[in-house]
Structure formats: C-alpha cells, structure tokens
Amino acid sequence: MSASQRQDLAIYSNGCIIPPLNPAFKSLNLVTYQQGTHHTWLTQALLENALLDTCSLNSDSSQTARSLNNSRNLEDAKAHVVVVSFMNDLAHWSKNLKKCNNLDVTPSSPNFTFLDCFTNLFSKFITAPTSAQSIEAQVQELFADVTQKIVTAVRAKPAHQRLIVVVENLEFLIAATCLRANQLLCQVSALQNIASHLYVVTQLAPEAIDVSTVASSAHNPVYKATDFLVKMIYRAHLVLQVQPLATGRADDVTGVLRIVRGGLSEEMRLVTGLNVVEKEYLYLVNKDGNAKLFFR
Template sequence: MTSNPNQDLTFFKPNSIISDDIINSNNAYLSVITNTQGVLSNWLINSLIENSLQGTANLINRDLTKKQLNRTKVTYISFTNNKEFYVKNLKRNGIDVNFNQNFEFIDYFTNLFINKIKTDEDIPKLFDMKLDPKTVLFVENPEILLYSTNLSSNRLLSHILSLSKQCAQTFIIASKDLIDMENTTNDPQDLGFKLHDFLTKLYHRSIMNINLQPLKTGRAKDITGSLTVSKGSIPSNDLIEKEYVYNITKDGNLKIYYR
C-alpha cells in the first residue's frame, strides 16, 4: 500500500469537501461524523474548518488550493475540547483562528457543570443562540449531555434542530463507543439506548454520514483507520460514496488511500 501515490478525500462532485451549493443553499443540511476512541476525527474536523473558512483543505485534498477570503462563517460548539486545542491544531492547517473574525468558538467543555449547567433547566440556554444563515456549524460530542443529565435524546435532537435550521450546514460529531449491540436494553434511561436512539434519528436527518473506525482486521503499522462516506436519508445527487483508509504518522503527517 505504501507504494501507492497519495490519494485525496472528496465528499461532493466536482471535487469538493463542503460544496458551494451547500454553503449558498437556503436549505439546512446536516451531516454526521462518528468516531471511536481509537480513531478520533480531529484531523478531519480541522480540515473541514479550514475548508469552510477559506476553501482549501491542504492536508486532505491537494487540488483545493484556491483560497477564498470570507468563504463562510464557522461556529464551533464543543463539549470535549477548549478553544486552545483548536487554535493549536488549526495552525497546522495554516489558520490562526485567534485572528479570524469568521470563527466563533463556544466552549461548553470548561466548567460546564460548574458555571453553565447547575440544574436541568439550564440546558435549553446552551442552545439559545442566533446564527448567521451562511454558517457552517459544528457541534462536538453533544451526547455528553445524554450521559450526564436527565435530557432525553428527543429533547437533545430538538435543541440541535433549533440550531441547524438557522444555518446552511451542520456537522454533528459524536462518539459511537457506547453502542453495544450485545447488551442492548430498551430502557429509555440506559446510556447505550439513549445514544443509539440519538444517532439513528440523526441519520434519518442527514445528507452525509462519515464514519471513522479502526481496521476490522486488527492493528496495522501503516494504517490508522478507515473512513466511510455514505449517503444519509436525505438525498444529495452530488455526494460521492466511498471508503478510504488513512495513516497518521508519528510526526503528524496524514496519508489517505482509496479502499
């Protein structure tokens, strides 16, 4: 595999990551990115932010080199990382978000349960915000609220819908670690049940599902994981369904191969 030339990641025709049609659309599109502990999607998210802000995606698609100033706004809501984490990571992509007015970071990681959620009544306030229609919204690990509060999956989905209907494209990033088919219960308070319900209903709203998982065959030295881009329940004619494998080297370089 190492003898193959480096191959590029493309989500939409013709050769784009987040297409102009989506950004300029009046619709509200939703895509789901799922990962597990061994294969996190941070590298992909950095590139999606880069592509949203300036049209390029240096690390994953070498043909997208044309920089577009003010392509779109990005609002990033994270329940698992603080702003510093992304400031540092995005520097690898050549973006300093500290000085980018189109980038807004909402930190729901730092002191979430000390300052922001004191009782369950505070949860709706987290999602009470106005977004520009030409925004790409990222919500990272909102399922944390399902585990740590009495919030039901239906209610969380309603909160997410209230945000996603305001902007052109929403990415929900969630972990699939708790989906365990062998120990499934039908108790609505069970964490596995809540997550399964939440993700399945999200898939019924999405146009694109990106799934990162470790290799089924076990660990390999030259492959970190696989990435599958599949259609969601809402059709998009331009979506390119494909399977990739990727390798992140020790020095942080990324290589992508078609499967």
C-alpha cells in the same frame, strides 16, 4: 504505501467537500469516530475547507499550504465558521489548526468563532443534571445562549451568507445528565435552522450501541446513546465515519474513513442536485498530526 496510491478527499458528485450555499437547503451532517481513531484530522480538514476552500489532505493544495511560512489570512474567508465544543478548548483547536493546516485562529480571528460549552457547563448552565423536571429548560437555556452568541458573532464580523457550524461531542449531554435523546435532537434542529451546514461530531462506541435493545428504563445509557445515534443517521444528509481497521492494526494505516449516504441524502440530491459519492479511504496520521488518504 506508495505515493501513487494517495487520494484526494472528495465527498460530493461535483468533487467538493462542503457544498456551496443554497438558500433553500440546510444540511445536517454526522461525523462519528471511535476510540483510537480520533476525528481531529478530519474536522480540521472540514474547517480548512469551509474557511479557505483548500484541503491539506489533498495532494495539490497540501504543498502550497505548508510551504507558506506565514499563516493564511482569514479576512477573506469563504464562510463564517463556528465551532461549539463540549470536549476541547480553543487552545486545542488553535494548536492543531496551526500545525497541520497553517491556520491561525484566536478569539479575535475574523470569520471564526469558538464557543467553549464545557468549562462552565456544570457551574453555570446545568446545575441539576439529574433533575428530570429542570434539565430540559436548562439545556434549552444553554442552546439559546449558544444560538445568541452565533448570531451576534456573525453580525459583528464581516457578514457571510454561508454559516458552517461544527458541534463537537454533543452526546456528552445525554451521557452526563438525564436529558433524553429527543430533547437533544430538538436542539440539533434549532442549530440546523440557523446554519447553512451543520456538522455534528459524535463518538460511536460499539459497546454502547444496541439497535435491537428493548430498554426497561428511559435512562438506560445504551438505550439513550443508540436512540440518539440512530435518529441522527435517519435525519442526516451525509455520514462520515472514522473507525479502526476491522482486521486489526497496521503500521502504515491508522484507520478507515467511510463516506456514507444518510437517511435524507435523497432530499439533498433533489433540492441541490448534489449526490453523496459513497466510498472508503484508508488514512494514516503521521507523528506530526498530518493525515494522508489512500485508496481502498
């Protein structure tokens, strides 16, 4: 694929990737990925853009970002970024962010907070995953703890108005416990309330999606997964979908990135004046983990 076809990532009508702060508006964004096309490269690009306003996927900034030998300074970051993960630990994120985005993130990094919700999930927070009586209270306690940590982190480190929260694989809770989608969505709203922009990263498994299902039990896994995803799309302002090529596989294309308007995208347009520009990119992730976008 020739270099001339290479594209820059732009999501909104003004060309930005993450919108500027608007005190009257808190956005909810959904990132879905499928098996074989992981979201890491895209989430990293979002984190980099949130912190330093650059994007290593874009041709102009990728040269400068990688040519710097020293890691870039997070002291004067443009926002405070919090990653809440139900899947990976900090080592995973810091290794990838260092390699591809030249960002050094450690537990003591300014303007960056990582919350590992997986390591102690079943030993500390959710002790009875199958008890319908206690699960809601336990999950509520877990999210109260997460919210508390976010608020403390934002207060302790140089104050920023813009708080960007990325939650990875939240749907793990409905798959592994008897928690219902509505109870989890309630916690999503709570996180959206404290963040300027909330990104929920979730897996979309086509075999676990059936929109027209009539489930006989509220614990049916297909029903729960579909209920969560569909309701998330209805309430999202933006949907980013990373998925494999519909036509099979290719050596020079890893997958497709789709930028789709969410159910409430009109709310965003009316309040902030920003419009989601729908489009589709082809992308290629190299062996070293760097991604390139191409026009489709």
